[in-house]
Amino acid sequence: MSTLSVLIVDDEPLARARLTRQLQALGDCELLGEAGDAEAALAQVDELDPDLVLLDIEMPGRSGLELARELSARPNPPALIFCTAHDEFALPAFATSAVGYLLKPVSAAQLGEAIARARNLSKPQLKAVAGGQEKPAGRSQIKAVSRRGVQLIPVSAVRCFVADSKYVVAHHDGGETILDESLKELESEFGERFVRVHRNALVAVQHIAGLQKQGSNYCVLLDGVAERPQVSRRLLAGIKSLIEEMA
Structure with missing residues (x-):
């Protein structure tokens, strides 16, 4: 697993120290530097070119949201994870390139999960797949809100959407x-x-691994997940044709 380079931006020294300890415990992150305000953060982004920025919102001078908007407008921007004491900024935060929104005190588990998502959108990976291809239609991430907080899921990581009762x-x-x-x-x-x-x-076309017969029915095999969605008889011929074209 490649090391993710990180910049911490927070005006509170204790908050920066807590995030630093948690990053060190993760083991696959490299802390490049720290900044206490937006201007210092911009200078360090220009100098250090981090993959990920852990960003507070309310700081002296320009806010973290303003900084995030400026960074998001750049070519190959760093991934952003907001670490804040305020939950009311979630919607404007996700209008930037944010991949996570964590409420203080941030737990090690929450930070680890957010960083795992950020890896899917980090600059080295984006550069690796860049090749002048057209951007796929729709969002690149899906937002989910639960008791655990706000989660962003890269669409490229989704293998399938399955309707279950009143939920998907x-x-x-x-x-x-x-x-x-x-x-x-x-x-x-x-x-x-x-x-x-x-x-x-x-089901995600790029993750289809084949068809499997189960009794009189067929299900789709997908790489990376155990879920095997059933194929309806009406759609089976079209799915078989699609798999043959992919072979």
């Missing part, structure tokens, strides 16, 4: 997450990347 569950390489969106809405937005295999399931 996203099965991704980090686990399962309940979404407050309908399958119809997701299909409308991500129809170029996901294909419907059943009235209650959409």
